[in-house]
Amino acid sequence: xxxxxxxxxxxxxxxxxxxxxxxxSTISGTDYIHWYRQLPSQGPEYVIHGLTSNVNNRxxxxxxxxxxxxxxxxxxxxxxxxAAVYYCILNGxxxxxLIFGKGTKLSVKP
Amino acid sequence: GAxxxxxxSNKVTEKGKDVELRCDPISGHxxxxxxRQSLGQGLEFLIYFQGNSAPDKSGxxxxxxxxxxxxxxVSTLTIQRTQQEDSAVYLCASSLAADFSYEQYFGPGxxxxxx
Numbered sequence: 105x106x107x108x109x110x111x112x113x114x115x116x117x118x119x120x121x122x123x124x125x126x127x128x129s130t131i132s133g134t135d136y137i138h139w140y141r142q143l144p145s146q147g148p149e150y151v152i153h154g155l156t157s158n159v160n161n162r163x164x165x166x167x168x169x170x171x172x173x174x175x176x177x178x179x180x181x182x183x184x185x186x187a188a189v190y191y192c193i194l195n196g197x198x199x200x201x202l203i204f205g206k207g208t209k210l211s212v213k214p
Numbered sequence: 215g216a217x218x219x220x221x222x223s224n225k226v227t228e229k230g231k232d233v234e235l236r237c238d239p240i241s242g243h244x245x246x247x248x249x250r251q252s253l254g255q256g257l258e259f260l261i262y263f264q265g266n267s268a269p270d271k272s273g274x275x276x277x278x279x280x281x282x283x284x285x286x287x288v289s290t291l292t293i294q295r296t297q298q299e300d301s302a303v304y305l306c307a308s309s310l311a312a313d314f315s316y317e318q319y320f321g322p323g324x325x326x327x328x329x
Contacts, residue, residue: 138314148257150318199262199270200245200314
């Protein structure tokens with residue numbers, strides 16, 4: 105399974121943009137890049153995913169490097185509700201399951 | 215629309231008892247996954263269903279764990295003779311298909327405490 109590397113923690117101020125990095129130098133050509141987040145005491149929540157092109161949805165944007173060895177999740181205006189652990193996942197196991205690492209714990213200051 | 219639901223939300227049981235945890239996936243989702251998250255630990259994959267069948271049960275932590283899915287919908291995770299190390303949050307997720315081009319939607323989880 106291709107591995108991802110994320111910072112353990114990051115801090116942001118409310119209403120400012122947040123760029124969460126993820127390195128995945130061993131990514132294969134068919135690996136999708138998924139981002140999920142887990143708010144305190146809740147199940148994981150899908151954020152966004154992409155393959156090669158940058159992606160935008162109502163929650164966030166995903167910027168994928170041209171060589172696909174890294175990606176960045178962009179929250180355009182952080183809110184207190186965005187405080188969570190963010191997981192960058194490359195596909196997963198042979199059964200379609202997601203393989204979660206330790207993720208990045210995002211703190212948002214008012 | 216309705217998301218993934220799980221019941222009960224909390225379950226406290228005595229060591230040695232059997233427990234059943236239920237998952238109702240999103241209607242129309244053919245793939246269903248069970249994960250668990252122990253206190254302070256990451257999310258661990260347990261088992262997956264495509265339709266009613268579970269092609270591979272090797273992710274289950276012991277033979278005390280079993281799971282079934284009926285009618286391509288509701289799934290039940292059963293833990294027999296519970297042990298204290300089984301205490302965790304058990305999460306269910308569903309997806310349109312078992313394909314990484316689709317996202318997984320998670321339920322709120324069942325918090326199991328074995329005393």
